[in-house]
Structures are given as structure tokens and as C-alpha cells.
Amino acid sequence: MKKTTGIILCLGLAISALIFQLPKGNVSNKTETSVAGGANRDAAAKESAQKESETSHATPLTPEQQKQIAGLKVKLQEAKTEAQQVDALEKLASAFIGADKYDSAAFYAANYADNHASLTHILRAGQLYFEAQTYAINAKKGQNLGEKARNYFEKALSIDPNNLLVKTNLAMTYVDTPTPMKGISLLREVIEQEPTFVPAIFNLGILAIKSNQFGKGQERFTQILKLEPNNYKAALNLGFCLAQLDKKEEAKKVLKRVLNESKDAEETKAAKELLAEM
Numbered sequence: 001m002k003k004t005t006g007i008i009l010c011l012g013l014a015i016s017a018l019i020f021q022l023p024k025g026n027v028s029n030k031t032e033t034s035v036a037g038g039a040n041r042d043a044a045a046k047e048s049a050q051k052e053s054e055t056s057h058a059t060p061l062t063p064e065q066q067k068q069i070a071g072l073k074v075k076l077q078e079a080k081t082e083a084q085q086v087d088a089l090e091k092l093a094s095a096f097i098g099a100d101k102y103d104s105a106a107f108y109a110a111n112y113a114d115n116h117a118s119l120t121h122i123l124r125a126g127q128l129y130f131e132a133q134t135y136a137i138n139a140k141k142g143q144n145l146g147e148k149a150r151n152y153f154e155k156a157l158s159i160d161p162n163n164l165l166v167k168t169n170l171a172m173t174y175v176d177t178p179t180p181m182k183g184i185s186l187l188r189e190v191i192e193q194e195p196t197f198v199p200a201i202f203n204l205g206i207l208a209i210k211s212n213q214f215g216k217g218q219e220r221f222t223q224i225l226k227l228e229p230n231n232y233k234a235a236l237n238l239g240f241c242l243a244q245l246d247k248k249e250e251a252k253k254v255l256k257r258v259l260n261e262s263k264d265a266e267e268t269k270a271a272k273e274l275l276a277e278m
Helices: 002-016 041-055 063-078 082-098 102-115 119-135 139-159 164-172 180-193 198-210 214-227 232-244 248-261 265-277
Strands: none
Touching: 063 082, 082 102, 082 119, 102 119, 102 139, 119 139, 119 164, 139 164, 164 180, 164 198, 180 198, 198 214, 198 232, 214 232, 232 248, 232 265, 248 265
16 A cells, blocks of 8 residues: 555645744834845845755746746835735745745745744744655655754744644654654653644654554554544544554445545545555
8 A cells, every 4th residue: 555655644744734824914014124125145145046946846837837936026025014025925935835846935934034033934934844844755855854844843942832733843853864763752742741632643643654553553543533533634544554454344434434524635535545455
């Protein structure tokens, strides 16, 4: 079932997502020259490097996407107030995400966070780098993106040390490093602090799958379903673990429930593939 494993692991991202949007209101109207046309030589160098990165993606931007993104970059540069900058930045990030260029979205969010060090902006940068790491095809690039995500998550925790979701995502940035046990230790810390914190339990289940410990994965996802019976991502992963443990009938029962009840296209797609492979 290797083909579906990638889908399972990518779906794991959703349960850990930090749903922070850049604020649309309650921001000052002061002019910020650090983003709106006042870039120094270091920023210009970063911009040049980012342009090279954008053109080197495995799937390059289409001409339409290039035009849209170029226009949004101009709007960001010309924005005078913080409210205008935030609006332009969010639209630019959304355009990159729509083109599956999470690292490019993260670059601009991080550049803004470096000049506007509020918790919201720092979290946005960290989350986008975290998502970019998750979807990275190249292992070395993924490690680099994970390091950047880790940097912003650690900054966020210095401001809000009790944010368990940030700590949970920080843990996952260590998974593909030489010190993955740091991540596992962080997840265990979260569980000790809050035994029913679903994102941490979920990620421990994902790590069990990655290490082929399907029995442990079964335990984790079963625990989640006791807490959240309609958590179809957990049900999907439970079905996957049961199938790997050769508990085919139990797996089919769980996966058919996902197929019949979930409204998420990716979840039902994964359920169909798993059922077809059994």
C-alpha cells in the first residue's frame, strides 16, 4: 500500500495546521517603509534569490500565474499602510499556495514577520514553512524548510510558551533531521501537559506509521476516535494501520465509514484507494 501512504501522511498535515490568517482589521495606518519600497541591499539580495527559487520549481508557474504574482508583488511594494501591506501580502501568499509554491509564500510571509514581529505574523511564517517542508520532494530542501519553520515556531513559543499546537508542529520539524527524538520528546511533553490533545496524539500516530509500528498507530488513532468520533482523518489512518496488521475486515468497516460519511474529497479518495488495494 505504498502508493497510498503518501496521501495518508500528507493528510496528517491538516490536523496540525495552525489556522492563522494575517489580520484584516485592527491594524495601524502608519506607513511601513521596511516593506513598502524601503528595502535595503540585504532584502534586495533575498528577493533576487527568491526569484531564482520560483523559476526552479519542479512545476514552473504558468504565464497566467506569473502575471498574477508579478502584479501582486507590485501591489505589496506600493502599499503604504500596514492594512494595505497585510492585504497585499495575504493575496500574494494565497496565489503562491494556489500554485503549490508553499516555500515562496513562506518567504514573503517570513520577510514581513521579520519586520513586523507580532505573534500572528511569526506564526504565519512558521506555518507556511512547515507546510512547505511537508510537501517538499527534495529531502535536503525539506530539511532546510523545516529549519526555517522551527526558527519561527521557537520565536512564537518565546512569546506564547503555552501554545500546544505550536509545540506540536515544532516537534514535527525534527522528524527528518538527525535528531528525530527531539520531536518525539516534544510531543510527549505536550501529551503529559494535556493527555487528550488530539493534534499531538495524531502526530504520534503518523510517526508510528512512518516507522512501520502499525500497532502503536492503531492505538493512537483509536484513542482519537474515542475523543472525536467524527474525526475522519483519524479513521482513515486507523483503517490503514488495521490493513497493514492484516485485520482486513476491521479495516474495511472503518474505511467504508470514511467513504460514506466524510465530505472531504481527499479523505474519500484515500479511502477508495485503500479499499481497492485490499
